[in-house]
Every structure is written in C-alpha cells, then in structure tokens.
Amino acid sequence: MATLLMIPGPVELSPGVLAAASVPPPGHTSPRLIEAFGRSIERMREVWRSGPSGQPFILAGSGTLAMEVAAANLVEPGDKALVVVTGYFSERMTAILHRYGAEVTEVAAPVGEVPATGEIREVLQRKGPFKALFATHVDTSTGVRVDPEPLCRLAREAGVLAVFDGVCATAGERFDMADWGADLYFTASQKAIGLPPGLALMVAGERALAARGARKAAPPLYLDWESWLPIHRAYEERKPSYFATPATSLVMALETGLGEILENGIEARIETQGRAAAALRAAWKTLGLRFVPRTEEVTGNTLSVLLFPDGVDASLLPQIAARGVTVAGGLHPAVKATSFRLGHMGYTATRPDYLRKAVEAVAGALQESGARVDPEAAVAALESGLAVPA
Numbered sequence: 001m002a003t004l005l006m007i008p009g010p011v012e013l014s015p016g017v018l019a020a021a022s023v024p025p026p027g028h029t030s031p032r033l034i035e036a037f038g039r040s041i042e043r044m045r046e047v048w049r050s051g052p053s054g055q056p057f058i059l060a061g062s063g064t065l066a067m068e069v070a071a072a073n074l075v076e077p078g079d080k081a082l083v084v085v086t087g088y089f090s091e092r093m094t095a096i097l098h099r100y101g102a103e104v105t106e107v108a109a110p111v112g113e114v115p116a117t118g119e120i121r122e123v124l125q126r127k128g129p130f131k132a133l134f135a136t137h138v139d140t141s142t143g144v145r146v147d148p149e150p151l152c153r154l155a156r157e158a159g160v161l162a163v164f165d166g167v168c169a170t171a172g173e174r175f176d177m178a179d180w181g182a183d184l185y186f187t188a189s190q191k192a193i194g195l196p197p198g199l200a201l202m203v204a205g206e207r208a209l210a211a212r213g214a215r216k217a218a219p220p221l222y223l224d225w226e227s228w229l230p231i232h233r234a235y236e237e238r239k240p241s242y243f244a245t246p247a248t249s250l251v252m253a254l255e256t257g258l259g260e261i262l263e264n265g266i267e268a269r270i271e272t273q274g275r276a277a278a279a280l281r282a283a284w285k286t287l288g289l290r291f292v293p294r295t296e297e298v299t300g301n302t303l304s305v306l307l308f309p310d311g312v313d314a315s316l317l318p319q320i321a322a323r324g325v326t327v328a329g330g331l332h333p334a335v336k337a338t339s340f341r342l343g344h345m346g347y348t349a350t351r352p353d354y355l356r357k358a359v360e361a362v363a364g365a366l367q368e369s370g371a372r373v374d375p376e377a378a379v380a381a382l383e384s385g386l387a388v389p390a
C-alpha cells in the first residue's frame, strides 16, 4: 500500500505537477522547454517577491548545491561570514563556508530558539567587517523559523550581504525579497515548491551579483553564476541556449508547480500554508504533544517537529506508517532520539484530507503505544482550525 509521504521533503505532488514531470523529456532547445524555462524564471520572481532586478537561477542539483553555489559565488578565502545557527542545516552552511576558505563566526541559540537580534547586531559590529550573513529561514531539523526581515535590516546597516536558506520555507513562508532587501534566497524543488527532487532554485539580487563580479578568482565552472547568466537571459528572451544540460522534465514540472502556487497569488498560498500549520498545531496540542520550537513565534509552518510523549519512542514511526502516513525521525543530534518530524508543505497543505489522515495516523499510533489520547478531539481541533476564514 502506498503511504502518504509526509516527511520534510520529498513531498506529495499535485496531479498537475506529476503529469508535467511525466512527459517524455523535451530537448533543452525545444520551443516547449524554452517557454517553460522562461516562464519559470518569471514566476520565480513572483514567488520570491524579488521585483524585476532579482535574477533567478534554475540548476540541476539538490538544496545542498544551492548552498554550495551561494558560498562559491559570494565568499573568497579569508572573507568573514556570520552564520545564525538554528539547527543542523545552519551547521551545514558553516561547513560549506569553511570549504571556501571563509572565516566563520556562528551565533547560536539553544535548540528550539533563535538568537536575539541584539546579539547578532553586536557580533556584526564587534567582529566585522563581514562579507555576508547567512541564516536558515526554517531549519528542518528543529522546525525553528527565523524572521528574515530584521536580519536584512541589520545586514543593510552593516553593509553585509543577507543570504537565506529557504530550502524548507520558500513558497511556504512569507518572504519579501525586494522589500526586505535580502540578497540571496535559495531552495530546492522537493520542499514547499512541491516538485520531485532535483532542482536547486535561487534568486540573487543586484548586490549579490555584483559581489560575484568583484571576485579576484572565478568559482568552479558549474557553480558560477556567470556560467549560467547567459543561458537564463536567453531562455527569458525565449531563445535557445546551452551551457550544461538542464533537468528538462523537472523544468516542465516547475512551470506547472509555480503556476499552481501563484494561482491566487503568493499571499494566498502562504496563508493556506499558515492556516494548515496552525490547525495541525491545535491537533497536536489536543494529543498532548509538545514541540521542539519553544514558542509559536519561532515555529515554522512547513513542518511539525514534535517530541515523543513519555514512554513513547521511535517505534511510533512504523505504527504511523501502518496507518498510511510516512513521517521522518529526528535529525538534530540534541533531539534525534526524542523527536519526529512531519512535513506539511506545498500541495499537502492544500489537502485537508491529507492533514486529517496524518492526525488520525499519529493519534491512532499514540493510542496503540499506550498514550491516553482522544483521536476524535484531535480531528475536531484540526477541522475547526482549517475552517477559520482567511
């Protein structure tokens, strides 16, 4: 029996995306592919809210490639980088930055929390000058969300580039690239964008592109924005071009997926995602579950990172799967054995029946594990949350 895939990526696909990804792969210079690529570039600017000056890039690769591209283009050996640490993926950013010779200063908070803005400001002033500030919008290992807006403001004040890992957030959390003055925001196709894995997606602002242009040495060829700029510009002008073969089937899916996200505008999609997350939180609370993020303000809307109740451990996961829903185990070392993660981003957030099935599966598995829970009350909490008018 196929289960619903509710891990923090890959995610369930919409029928439209599945159909678009399933056509025979078009050639990279075919008119259909050129149109899909060009439209995807235009739609990314809307989803990212980057305005016309944002430069989208669509590369074959996973989210980690996008992180690598960020470091490769923006950081030269000896540059100082500040990393706001809210989980496992922030630590990965640090590891990647080290590979590119950056001198990294981390500002970390206890697991489940976000470092205070004042502390970040103080480090920017005292330990700079920094080249760039990196933060994870929603860290998938902790479920913690940072607020990018004040970080962008601090970065602007300090003359530092503001870079955000949106791999578990883009199209699921509010992000106003142009208004906030963010310089780079990247994601991967298999998270809240709602595609199969395989695309690294990013939008670079003018300052980020200028920083690449000002480098002493060019980055590795495949990672270099300047390798990709001519072909992205050509596709946007609906002209054929070649640098390295794009993942053509996935680009077909991207055009459709971004179109679905933008169907009623990006705000409406973010709103749907937020309402689904709030309704699920109400259901988890009804089941007595506690969250790894310490406050609602720092809780991401794209996934739930939940602590096992007393007397329950990871053997809960196969019991949830037996009820038709696949969830993920803990990832962050501090909560690896004590937490589990349930993704509810992208198309899934638009499907009340999927959300209900998830709540029923978790409630049923908890009951089987001996927890005293009321599955019907949890479903009722979910449904009243979903019924809240926009």
Ligand SMILES: *Cc1c(COP(=O)(O)O)cnc(C)c1O
Residues within 6 Å of the ligand: 009, 062, 063, 064, 065, 089, 136, 138, 139, 140, 165, 166, 167, 168, 188
């Ligand atoms: C999933 C994820 C990544 C890594 O993406 P891959 O596609 O697995 O390489 C990076 N950052 C965050 C926040 C993620 O959720």
